[in-house]
Amino acid sequence: MGTSCCHSSPALPHSFFALNLKNCLSLSSPKASTRGVHQIRALNVKVMQEDMVMNIPHVLSVAGSDSGAGAGIQADLKACASRGVYCSTVITAVTAQNTAGVQGVHTVPEEFVAKQLKSVLSDMDVDVVKTGMLPSINIVKVLCQSLKQFPVRALVVDPVMVSTSGDVLAGPSILDIFREQLLPMADIVTPNLKEASALLGGLQLKTVDDMCSAVKSIHDIGPRNVLLKGGDLPASLDAVDVFFDGENIFELCFPRIKTQNTHGTGCTLASCIAAELAKGSPMLSAVKVAKRYVQTALDYSKDIVIGNGIQGPFDHLFKLKSIALNSFRQWAFDPSVLFLYAVTDSGMNKRWGRSITDAVEAAIQGGATIVQLREKDIETGEFLEAAKACLKICHLHGVPVLINDRVDVALACDADGVHVGQSDMPARMARTLLGPEKIIGVSCKTPEQARQAWIDGADYIGCGGVYPTNTKANNRTIGLEGLKTVCLASKLPVVAIGGIGVSNARSVMELDLPNVKGVAVVSALFNRECVLAETRKLRTVLREKPAGRK
Numbered sequence: 001m002g003t004s005c006c007h008s009s010p011a012l013p014h015s016f017f018a019l020n021l022k023n024c025l026s027l028s029s030p031k032a033s034t035r036g037v038h039q040i041r042a043l044n045v046k047v048m049q050e051d052m053v054m055n056i057p058h059v060l061s062v063a064g065s066d067s068g069a070g071a072g073i074q075a076d077l078k079a080c081a082s083r084g085v086y087c088s089t090v091i092t093a094v095t096a097q098n099t100a101g102v103q104g105v106h107t108v109p110e111e112f113v114a115k116q117l118k119s120v121l122s123d124m125d126v127d128v129v130k131t132g133m134l135p136s137i138n139i140v141k142v143l144c145q146s147l148k149q150f151p152v153r154a155l156v157v158d159p160v161m162v163s164t165s166g167d168v169l170a171g172p173s174i175l176d177i178f179r180e181q182l183l184p185m186a187d188i189v190t191p192n193l194k195e196a197s198a199l200l201g202g203l204q205l206k207t208v209d210d211m212c213s214a215v216k217s218i219h220d221i222g223p224r225n226v227l228l229k230g231g232d233l234p235a236s237l238d239a240v241d242v243f244f245d246g247e248n249i250f251e252l253c254f255p256r257i258k259t260q261n262t263h264g265t266g267c268t269l270a271s272c273i274a275a276e277l278a279k280g281s282p283m284l285s286a287v288k289v290a291k292r293y294v295q296t297a298l299d300y301s302k303d304i305v306i307g308n309g310i311q312g313p314f315d316h317l318f319k320l321k322s323i324a325l326n327s328f329r330q331w332a333f334d335p336s337v338l339f340l341y342a343v344t345d346s347g348m349n350k351r352w353g354r355s356i357t358d359a360v361e362a363a364i365q366g367g368a369t370i371v372q373l374r375e376k377d378i379e380t381g382e383f384l385e386a387a388k389a390c391l392k393i394c395h396l397h398g399v400p401v402l403i404n405d406r407v408d409v410a411l412a413c414d415a416d417g418v419h420v421g422q423s424d425m426p427a428r429m430a431r432t433l434l435g436p437e438k439i440i441g442v443s444c445k446t447p448e449q450a451r452q453a454w455i456d457g458a459d460y461i462g463c464g465g466v467y468p469t470n471t472k473a474n475n476r477t478i479g480l481e482g483l484k485t486v487c488l489a490s491k492l493p494v495v496a497i498g499g500i501g502v503s504n505a506r507s508v509m510e511l512d513l514p515n516v517k518g519v520a521v522v523s524a525l526f527n528r529e530c531v532l533a534e535t536r537k538l539r540t541v542l543r544e545k546p547a548g549r550k
């Protein structure tokens with residue numbers, strides 16, 4: 001995902017290693033009001049595991065049923081399940097719906113909506129309420145009353161008005177109560193362009209600039225955060241969503257996925273945001289993970305055929321087909337981790353008589369900010385054990401661990417991601433296998449490869465060889481000029497690689513290319529006697545201010 005901040009760029013949160021099970025218990029806090037508490041853990045469904053109580057984050061979806069199961073309550077259940085979060089439901093309407101459109105709507109009387117709300121909220125410890133189709137003013141009133149009576153930690157409002165097939169699910173009469181009561185209680189509202197326009201009295205929204213103004217106007221209505229979905233923007237190659245947290249505007253850009261199976265994307269996105277918030281994620285991280293989850297699901301499902309209509313559902317549970325659920329890790333990729341990127345080499349470490357874990361520990365002590373295990377000649381079992389040990393050490397220091405080439409090993413040890421080259425498993429396939437939250441890096445030597453990496457859902461590119469190297473046989477050197485050319489074409493952050501060490505790292509950084517976030521180094525760290533000292537030296541050099549700058 002490409003993220004740019006129109007106004008200023010605060011550092012992204014980097015709290016993902018904090019959420020182990022121990023923290024999950026200790027972070028659970030008493031309920032606050034419906035506003036603004038995102039650092040949360042839930043204590044809802046209590047599962048006895050040995051003598052431990054495990055907490056499952058809980059989202060309550062207040063929405064309509066979709067008989068075709070692509071959107072509405074059914075999408076919310078699947079999205080939450082896929083993200084490892086418990087989802088209870090309050091049904092506001094029953095729709096007769098399929099891939100051709102909405103054939104009928106039966107609104108549930110508000111008294112019965114109130115009854116359902118009371119049943120769930122008085123009994124279960126709900127972390128986050130997510131709303132979808134709210135078909136009558138009285139249902140909105142009942143919901144707002146219930147939220148006052150039973151406060152939850154966050155409220156996610158998807159202001160559903162029109163289905164993706166164009167059918168009206170809540171008429172314009174709902175707008176006043178949205179503006180007056182519901183939106184001021186919301187932690188985030190997620191309108192599409194039509195809904196945003198309706199909320200703003202019919203204002204035309206045709207460009208990203210229009211969207212940047214609109215998020216501010218919607219924010220003035222009262223929600224703490226606004227995510228305006230730009231999927232319907234005309235003539236836009238990438239899908240651009242605009243996020244506003246009351247201070248900064250972020251443009252979140254995604255390559256468009258060519259598929260007709262987009263029914264339910266709005267419901268799914270809002271549910272996934274709710275699920276991530278329920279796990280304790282900060283808002284911007286929740287939004288990014290949710291966007292990537294939807295992208296990955298759409299990509300995975302782009303060719304499936306369900307129904308005969310023009311807009312099909314997609315498969316929320318793609319992850320079940322590849323790996324076990326890993327629900328408690330949540331984070332957003334922070335490109336600053338690329339700063340001092342240590343890439344191991346078993347041959348070198350063996351030559352110097354040290355194990356992979358000793359080498360990695362020393363690199364971390366010296367200041368490495370990310371580690372890649374590039375173990376070309378060890379057996380899979382040995383690689384897996386070493387990777388598990390390195391993950392333990394690195395996570396104690398908040399340092400992510402990527403696996404070179406071997407997506408299978410990354411899956412098996414639950415590493416933080418992989419680095420793949422042009423002749424390894426394609427990044428798009430790796431993304432499908434690893435899921436939306438893992439880090440994927442791709443080696444690129446040309447602008448075209450960099451563009452493809454972005455389309456394939458990579459998080460960063462490794463670009464080189466900047467200088468000649470003995471570590472990788474027959475590697476083409478592209479030089480500083482080649483690095484510059486690729487960086488200018490890349491929408492992704494870049495780490496430079498190839499022959500880089502203490503003597504030349506500054507020349508790379510002094511190119512002053514905004515997306516070069518650091519250097520990746522093998523021999524300058526691991527083909528030396530003291531890994532710790534060499535890493536420290538490199539860190540000092542990287543931190544030096546460029547000549548002429550204070």
Ligand SMILES: Cc1ncc(COP(=O)(O)OP(=O)(O)O)c(N)n1
Nearest residue numbers: 405419420421422443462463497520
């Ligand atoms: C950060 C980083 N950049 C580039 C590479 C090279 O990957 P690849 O082209 O797949 O070559 P091998 O490392 O597999 O030999 C890398 N590993 N890391």
Ligand SMILES: Cc1nc(C(=O)O)sc1CCOP(=O)(O)O
Nearest residue numbers: 464465469471498499521522523
């Ligand atoms: C693994 C690798 N990939 C490269 C690329 O150009 O993509 S260069 C390289 C080797 C980097 O090792 P050293 O720091 O010892 O030169």
Ligand SMILES: [Mg+2]
Nearest residue numbers: 405420421424
């Ligand atoms: Mg490779």
